[in-house]
Amino acid sequence: MTWRDALLLAARGVSRRFGRAVLTVLAVGLAAALLTALLTIATTAETRVLNELSKGGPLAGIRVSAAAPDPSQVDQDDARPGPPRDLDAGAARRIAALPDVVSVVPVIAVHGFVIPPDPDVDPFLDTVVGVDLERTAQLPITVLEGRLPAPGALTEMAVTQGYLERLDLDPQEPEAVVGTEVEVASARFYPSLGDDEIRGRWTKALIVGVVAQEAAPGQFLASIEYARLAQDWRAAGGSGGFIEVTTSAYSGLFVVARGLDRVGPVRHQITAIGYSTSAPENLIATVQRYLRVVEIVLSAIGAIALVIASLGIASALLAAIRERRREIGVLKAIGARDRDVLRVFLVEASVIGFLGGVVGTAIGWIIARIVTSVVNGYLTAQGLIGVRLGLSVPIVTGGIVGSTLLALLAGVLPALRAARLPATEAVAGS
Amino acid sequence: MLEASQPREAVAITVRALRHHYRTPAGPLVVLDGLDLDVPAGGYVAVSGQSGAGKSTLLSILGGLERPKAGDVIVGGVNVAGLKGDELAAYRRSTVGFVFQHFGLLDTLSARENVELACALARVPRQRRRARAGDLLAAVGLQERTAHRPTQLSGGERQRVAIARAMANRPSVLLADEPTGNLDEDSTERVAALLESIHRDHACTLVVVTHNRRLAARASVRLALRDGKLVAA
Structure with a gap:
């Protein structure tokens, strides 16, 4: 049996239990929506905070002063410069030639x-x-x-x-x-x-x-x-x-x-050339670490929701298999191999996961927009510049692919159970 | 009749010392007890017997649906009792066609798709399987009902779809388990005639398990299953 044939059978299976399929898709969708919304908001907040720190410039920026370095200040974000030193095109070229x-x-x-x-x-x-x-x-x-x-x-x-x-x-x-x-x-x-x-x-x-x-x-x-x-x-x-x-x-x-992790080495090299530097590298790195923790916590909440949804998929598939024992038996009786049956149920789980992912990501995006507009209203009232929500391709792709893969994973056990059903199920009711 | 599905060469069936039992709370229930059977290539055998005598079990074993506890089941020179996994699936797919009492059609598929499904499992190309399913349904008189789902068909029509599906991969052996058990008199007659014509036109080996005397009377060999063994009816 080809994947296309398996897809047809899976689609027919889903359509036969349309109501249950819709509920399962919605469960996955809501979980994916939660994950998408949380990650979108977290990413937007991170971008906003880092933008605020770097004033919209590159995060890996270094300010070089027309001054000699103070050796005691080299690793400080806001290093105090040493005595004045001329900074000309020749010095700029030497710095530009540095690696990173x-x-x-x-x-x-x-x-x-x-x-x-x-x-x-x-x-x-x-x-x-x-x-x-x-x-x-x-x-x-x-x-x-x-x-x-x-x-x-x-x-x-x-x-x-x-x-x-x-x-x-x-x-x-x-x-x-x-x-x-x-x-x-x-x-x-x-x-x-x-x-x-x-x-x-x-x-x-x-x-x-x-x-x-x-x-x-x-x-x-x-x-x-x-x-x-x-x-x-x-x-x-x-x-x-x-x-x-x-x-x-x-x-x-x-x-x-070249990156935040290269700021330190580049500062040391510029110091060796003879100029004082400053960069908010330590501050940005610290903020990034805190934001990463927030992101992990929010991702974990979304992931828990997805795991719960995947249990729903597994439960729905197990129920479907119980109802379709004879159908599976017939498939085997007319020559389906174990892996053909496995394929049908895995495809069915993937279809549910994919649809849930698409629906969920769309809902998540809408939720993120609503939350952003509420936050922007608050920021504006406080006299601050609002947040601009960006559609993150990795989050959207991750939401859909992640939901599909998780559904696939949730479908493995039921699919294996279906694949192992004996062909005699076809005549069990006879 | 069924020109589109020329069968492979008919094969003989030889069963020796076949034993099978089911476990029950009261102990093993022996249903086949040293059963022997010889069906020549192209033969037509009807097996009858009381309910619970083991007729369906015998057919399931012949069809590779169930593994016997002991004995040999030689179909076309291959011991089916020794097959497993993909080999057994290939045997079910290519050597035998199975007709169930309860039709065994997938309700979510149309008549044509049910027949095509058997071809799909044998990896028949899409175009050819569509053509073959159309020809087979036409041959069983259902050319106007190809798009109908099983729930939209009568019992007799469903069984004819099931017969068309059983012939989809041109089997050497056709096994029918109470094919008229759920049909009215007219449908029974039509299905019986269809099975007979398939056997006649395609020279496939046909084994029918039935309670129906008129259907059994059409077979060249009539056997009855008693005490786990086959005897002349």
Whole structure:
């Protein structure tokens, strides 16, 4: 008997006991739904927490400072840098050539005076972080509102929520500043001007978006071209007054390692080259461990539900076999081998498991969406950004395949019992 | 008649010193006690006897459904008593066709699918098995009822489907256990005629267990089972 013939017989068997089959499928489906919903919610929560830690950037990110390393700080997440050390393109190339380094993105942070559009807010001193805006995927930058400045733009900036707080605006309403202008000046020291020794290179920039970013401390994000111009202009005046000019081409680098487990070795190698690094590797690893425990607990709850459902399948199949003893006997009497009968019942169990898996995964997804919308309602009320639910292919595939395999497993004993029934069952009632 | 299912060459049946008993709370119940039987290739034998005499047991043993406690059952030169597992399944599938008193049809399948099932077990290709099932059902006069399920057929029609299924793999031996036991007079006559025509046209060896005297009268050899042994009826 071919698998196709076995499938036909199994399908007919299921259709004959349609009501019972539906109940069995629903039992498996509910268990699969529970598992899918729990895992989807757990995965989404994990992604949300890790995103919060990495500000949307790569988890395996390392910040390199234009400073020598402090040997006592090497394994600290937030290492205190040693004395300043120039960081240039040559150093960036050497770091990029290290094994396990995926990318290196230069960062130039320049101080500047800021005059906000609100006349009630005093001008203040802050930092403009300049990065290559074509490589933001490799940086810890998340757009909360609006967009990023265009690559190479000299008159566009994004701001952080700190800027909104500075303006006494609600950080949860970032749209309030998008489209406004801000004046930023890079300061330069003119020793010949006496009391007016400080001059600014003023730029009126359009705020195009609000971001969360950890590339470098600073409330303004601009193109690296803007930051380089400001840095060069400032450097031309030299140090003096409160202005201290460094000769470092970059204020830092953002390095991405091949994985979280490679962050430590890469940090050690960068330290050996001579630069201070920091990375939230220990924090992320700890959080991941806690989240993994939560995931395991939730998976165990779902798995217990699936095991209970599989017992239901085994029970339904055993009942079916009791009812179909003569049918099985007839099959054997007309030449079915033990494995033919085994195949029919295993296929029947698999069909029930597969249908249950499909139904359950769909229901689980719907439950996860409902829970997410409730959670998002709560987060919004608390002034926090909501969770975005992602359809996880491994969870969906795992839910369906897992239900099918578990049903198959549950069907083994009943199927073996059916296969061992003697052919004389065919004439038992005669 | 049944042109689509030309049988394999008819084979002889030889049974020697066949013993069989069932365990009961009161001790072993002997049903076959040193039974001997010779059926020539292409023979037609009717076995009768009282209820509980062991007729169905004898047929089950001949059909490989049940293993005897002792003795030899030689069908076409093969000792069926020594077969097991896949060999025994192959014997049931190819050498014998079995017709049950209660028809033994699968209620979830149509008449055609019931016949096809026997072919499917023998791994006959799908197209050929469909054609063969259609021809066999036409030969038993059920060409208009191929899509009907057993519950939609009369007793006589069900038994004809069962006969068509028994012939699906062109057996050398046809075994029928009370084939008319659940049928009315007209259906009995029709099934009896059908079995006779199969035996005549296909020269297969036919063993029928029956209480029905008219059916038994059609056989060339009539035997009765008494005290676990076969005697002339």
